[in-house]
Amino acid sequence: MRFLIFALGLLLVTTPLAAKDQLSADQQEEVRQLVRDTLLKNPEILMEAMQILQSKQEAAREEMQKAALSQLSDLLVTPGITPIDGNPDGDVTIVEFFDYQCGYCKRAYPTIMDVVNSDKNIRFVMKEFAILGPVSEIAARAALASQKQGKYKEFHKELMTVRGRLSEEKVYKTAEDLGMDVDQLKKDMQADDVSQEITSTRQIAQSLNITGTPAFIVGEQILPGAVPADTLKEAVKKARAKKK
Structure with missing residues (x-):
């Protein structure tokens, strides 16, 4: 009344x-x-x-995200130069948007790797979402370019676990310590496919209203923040059940 x-x-x-x-x-x-x-x-x-208004807005936002996910599903999982970990032929895909300068991403790193490694049927798509400044983009470009030297997985791990504030010098020193050709890496960082991947990731994130890192996509769910392992596993379980 x-x-x-x-x-x-x-x-x-x-x-x-x-x-x-x-x-x-x-x-x-x-x-x-x-x-x-x-x-x-x-x-x-x-x-x-x-409260009623917020509930309606949240419901509308979720519906918009579901529609966007449906339209962007191919872009989210198409290999290209997007790094893929876990089982490339897995029945459930987890997509993560991350930034190497994001403390929450670093906190989430062991969690997501535990989930991926403990379930041999997960495909892990890694989106370099560099949003925290110039150093973030340098790190993202270097990571993507490191694939051409077969070092992405090791490089990604080092950047996610590096101590202290990330800097351009630290990015290249990390590459050098991993035995990479840093001069070649710098050239590869400016390649068209690297630039296209950076731009595409930002456009996808904007379409899905993803504004922070980390953010995970599992099936039709978007999970923002450094979510617990149990939350990710439950999302995987739901996505897998929908495929049956």
């Missing part, structure tokens, strides 16, 4: 022309006064209305 009163008052405010056709000016003023008095005496009504 209280929400009905609030909704009626909101209707009068937002659609005055329609209201005038139904209520006289005096009646409109009476309703406005009733709404005002009710809200002053029961301010929790506003909280109830906001």
Whole structure:
């Protein structure tokens, strides 16, 4: 009843022309006064209305994401130069968007690797989502380019577990320590396929309303943040069940 009163008052405010056709000016003023008095005496009504609005917005956002996921499913899992770990032919795909300067990504690294390594039927797609500044893009480009020297997995691990703040010098020193040809790496970092992968990942993230790292996609679910292993495993279980 209280929400009905609030909704009626909101209707009068937002659609005055329609209201005038139904209520006289005096009646409109009476309703406005009733709404005002009710809200002053029961301010929790506003909280109830906001909760309902937020629930509807969240539901709408989830539907938009599902639609976008359906449209982008091929781009998310198409190899190209997107790094793939786990079982390339796995029945369930986990996609992670990450940044090497993201503390939460580093915290999530052992968790996601444990989930992937403990389930031999997971395909792990790794999206270099460099959003935390120039060093992030240098690291992402270097990681993607390291594939041409067969060092991505080792390089990725080192960048995810490196101590202290990441810098351009530290990126190249890490590559050198892994026995990579750093001069060649720098050339490969500017290759068209590397640039296309960086741009494509950003466009996909924007379409899915992914604005932070880490973010995981499992089936039709988008899981933001450094989620626990149990959450990822449950998402994998649901995705696998839908395939049966």
